[in-house]
Amino acid sequence: MNRFVPSLLDKLLGSAGAPAGSGTAPGLSLAQVKAAVARDIETLLNARPGPLCAALAAHPRAARSLLGFGLADISAASLASDRDRARIVDAIAQALRNHEPRLTEVQVSVRDATLPGSGLCFSIHAQLRLSPCVEPVAFDAVLHPGSQRCAVSSSARGAAA
Template sequence: MADTYAPSLLDKLLGDADEAQRGVLARYSVERIKASVARDIEHLLNTHASFTPEELAAYPHAARSLATLGLVDISSLSMASDRDRKTISDSIRHALMRQDARLREVEVAVREDRTATAKLSFSIRAKLMLHPHAEPVAFDAVLHPGSQRYEVGAA
């Protein structure tokens, strides 16, 4: 039998109604876990932090709280600027490393978009910690500048 893993707390709370009614102990495949992580990354990237950890440096517990969940505001940044695109990708990397304990060795890179659209594409690579294994994962993230919304999917 292929390796299966316990779902995250959020997945347990969202639950599959059929499994819950049958009293089945949920076990997820690696692919289902990756899809769940992609969903969680998308939600994280579309959440705007109230404060940066630097703003709360004098309050270490608050700096690690939900007050810093998500990304800082990027609306003033230019998608055409290499420096600003690096700022955005660094912000994504820091948010994932700080706020998703399942991911290690997170790397985020801007992907060149060969289409004429104004979107900004990123490649996210990391190690997904699945006890007792670490699974390499890759996700594609797209920032739509008009709405400032991210879409994330498994690569």
């Protein structure tokens, strides 16, 4: 069974199975790494960039820094509009490409909602970079229309798609 090195955040939070600040961090299983990535994606998609982010367009490195961390403002988008849904999917994919370096080949697609009015359901498929290997991963997410909050979980359907 492969064990993977936890991220710095997981080490600081004690999420790696060892108490926070213990100085020891056992390796993580693949399922634990995927759960940590899902948690971090949810954090990213529920954050919004600072008000100066639009001014950073001329400075691509600054836009990819903590100043631009989060999902672009989508509050004016209508989940009923195909064009707005495509814009939201593009914003999600861009946020992941800019701020989640563990993922490559990111693809975001809209899924049919399981319940009417449940929000925008989408899937994220990517390659998870784990030294020394690369693992295909998939995450399911729902953007709730009223609160503009995202809920992310590892996909039960797997990463094949």
